[in-house]
Amino acid sequence: MDVRQVAKLAHLEITDDEVALYTPQMANIVKYVEQLNELDIGEIEPMLGGLTTEGKATNSIREDIAGESFAQKDALREAPSGVAGHFQVPKVL
Amino acid sequence: MSIVSEIEKTLDHAETLNGELNSFLSIESESSLSRAQLLDTTETVGPLKGVAIAVKDNICTKDMRTSCGSRILGNYKAQYDATAISRLNDAGAIVVGKTNMDEFAMGSSNESSAFGPAKNPWDVARVPGGSSGGSAVAVASGVVRAALGSETGGSVRQPASLCGIVGFKPTYGRISRYGLVAFASSLDNIGIFGQTSKDVADVLGVIAGRDEKDSTSADVPVPDYAATLNDDIAGKTIGIPRALLGEGLDDEVRESVLASIDNFKALGANTVDIELPYAKYGIAVYYIIATAEASSNLARYDGVRYGFRAEDSPELRQMYFKTREEGFGPEVKRRIMLGTYVLSSGYYDAYYSKAQKVRALVKRDYETAFTKCDAILTPTSPTTAFKIGEKSDDPIAMYLSDIYTVSANLAGVPAISVPSGLSSEGLPIGVQLIGNFWSEATLLNLTHKYETAHPLNARPSVFAG
Numbered sequence: 001m002d003v004r005q006v007a008k009l010a011h012l013e014i015t016d017d018e019v020a021l022y023t024p025q026m027a028n029i030v031k032y033v034e035q036l037n038e039l040d041i042g043e044i045e046p047m048l049g050g051l052t053t054e055g056k057a058t059n060s061i062r063e064d065i066a067g068e069s070f071a072q073k074d075a076l077r078e079a080p081s082g083v084a085g086h087f088q089v090p091k092v093l
Numbered sequence: 094m095s096i097v098s099e100i101e102k103t104l105d106h107a108e109t110l111n112g113e114l115n116s117f118l119s120i121e122s123e124s125s126l127s128r129a130q131l132l133d134t135t136e137t138v139g140p141l142k143g144v145a146i147a148v149k150d151n152i153c154t155k156d157m158r159t160s161c162g163s164r165i166l167g168n169y170k171a172q173y174d175a176t177a178i179s180r181l182n183d184a185g186a187i188v189v190g191k192t193n194m195d196e197f198a199m200g201s202s203n204e205s206s207a208f209g210p211a212k213n214p215w216d217v218a219r220v221p222g223g224s225s226g227g228s229a230v231a232v233a234s235g236v237v238r239a240a241l242g243s244e245t246g247g248s249v250r251q252p253a254s255l256c257g258i259v260g261f262k263p264t265y266g267r268i269s270r271y272g273l274v275a276f277a278s279s280l281d282n283i284g285i286f287g288q289t290s291k292d293v294a295d296v297l298g299v300i301a302g303r304d305e306k307d308s309t310s311a312d313v314p315v316p317d318y319a320a321t322l323n324d325d326i327a328g329k330t331i332g333i334p335r336a337l338l339g340e341g342l343d344d345e346v347r348e349s350v351l352a353s354i355d356n357f358k359a360l361g362a363n364t365v366d367i368e369l370p371y372a373k374y375g376i377a378v379y380y381i382i383a384t385a386e387a388s389s390n391l392a393r394y395d396g397v398r399y400g401f402r403a404e405d406s407p408e409l410r411q412m413y414f415k416t417r418e419e420g421f422g423p424e425v426k427r428r429i430m431l432g433t434y435v436l437s438s439g440y441y442d443a444y445y446s447k448a449q450k451v452r453a454l455v456k457r458d459y460e461t462a463f464t465k466c467d468a469i470l471t472p473t474s475p476t477t478a479f480k481i482g483e484k485s486d487d488p489i490a491m492y493l494s495d496i497y498t499v500s501a502n503l504a505g506v507p508a509i510s511v512p513s514g515l516s517s518e519g520l521p522i523g524v525q526l527i528g529n530f531w532s533e534a535t536l537l538n539l540t541h542k543y544e545t546a547h548p549l550n551a552r553p554s555v556f557a558g
């Protein structure tokens with residue numbers, strides 16, 4: 001695995017030391033999970049999520065009526081840089 | 094005794110022990126005392142009126158710190174309560190503090206916390222287990238009767254086992270996940286620690302049930318769990334997957350588990366041998382599915398809307414990269430990268446799709462087993478608490494701590510760990526019971542009867558009071 005390339009896809013700016021640390025560790029983990037390749041499992045429907053039969057049957061549709069939501073002030077409260085009702089970020093281009 | 098004086102005592106214990114145990118990341122003295130005062134002066138009687146609860150730091154508690162054990166959330170204060178928290182509050186419980194955890198619940202020892210590990214009160218040189226280690230320690234050290242944790246692959250049951258208390262994971266969909274910070278959404282659950290099964294039953298009765306804010310919470314009636322704790326267990330059938338009691342299992346843990354089987358028989362239960370042929374692939378399936386979901390869920394930490402932002406980034410993309418580089422610890426980075434890799438173009442079928450198919454087979458194993466038994470008994474953890482630092486350089490050795498617990502998360506079935514004894518070194522050993530979907534009442538009945546007949550009769554060396 002090219003750890004540097006994967007880190008880039010994951011939006012992580014990793015250092016040379018980290019590349020040296022993670023490369024053998026990740027290779028071992030990948031080797032471990034590849035034990036699934038020894039299984040000949042044929043035609044099995046993949047399990048997509050954790051929902052039980054009862055969970056799948058539970059109706060999650062509600063009336064389209066606006067409910068409570070955060071006030072702008074509250075939504076911005078935890079932002080590293082909230083300015084004039086906006087999340088401020090460094091320049092994009 | 095007034096609720097205020099009880100809570101003062103709890104807060105005092107929490108403060109006093111925290112220097113040694115590091116189980117709390119924040120202790121909420123002010124809000125706890127004002128709630129206690131209010132409860133002392135109201136006549137309303139909630140089922141948990143005045144009960145102090147500790148809460149894992151990845152469950153949102155309005156205006157309280159919710160760090161997930163991570164530098165990237167830093168001093169983040171949640172803007173709303175998780176549904177489990179608002180239900181606890183409505184029942185009269187008091188959240189006294191937020192507990193230490195492996196960063197984003199990724200770990201089995203608490204060592205990946207950005208704020209240093211919580212310590213095991215039975216031996217402070219050892220880990221409490223993880224990822225909900227702080228909550229386990231808060232209960233085991235006698236500070237609180239019950240605590241909330243979260244489970245993705247065993248993060249409540251394994252630390253409960255290592256700390257000598259009860260740890261419970263519900264059926265997927267039993268407890269709303271609204272306000273539980275997402276790690277791997279198809280596996281995550283809120284779980285409960287208690288000094289006893291009754292403590293777990295009392296909390297579960299309050300927080301279980303359908304919540305419109307979590308579309309995966311199921312509309313299944315919530316029984317009175319406390320009412321059936323004392324039911325006779327004669328005639329219940331316990332399945333024993335003997336093939337799982339072999340290689341890799343510590344000898345003393347095996348002996349304790351075999352003794353617990355005899356104890357259940359003495360209480361009138363029957364046993365039957367069963368097989369879970371795909372259980373051994375659980376860890377491999379888990380590390381594909383959990384990391385894939387995590388790589389997606391953790392994309393939201395980018396330094397824009399909350400938490401930490403790296404300084405000195407003149408440009409947006411660079412700000413994302415630096416924030417995530419400086420904000421996440423090594424275990425979280427490893428898992429995000431593994432998840433990114435298994436989902437990347439050309440690898441999806443080989444890893445993710447295959448893992449989902451084996452996950453279906455793990456679930457089928459349980460469905461077959463439960464045609465023959467009411468619950469399945471296994472060890473909770475293959476070993477007792479290990480030393481701090483012992484496994485921290487070897488991710489796979491750490492992952493294998495969860496070998497007995499992950500498959501219940503993959504299948505979605507409920508499970509519970511109850512103390513079964515102490516090792517020759519005086520460390521707790523836990524035994525796990527796994528139940529069929531929605532059979533929480535049966536599990537709690539079995540463990541209540543067990544712990545009543547076979548109490549641990551020992552306290553950790555660090556204990557409140």
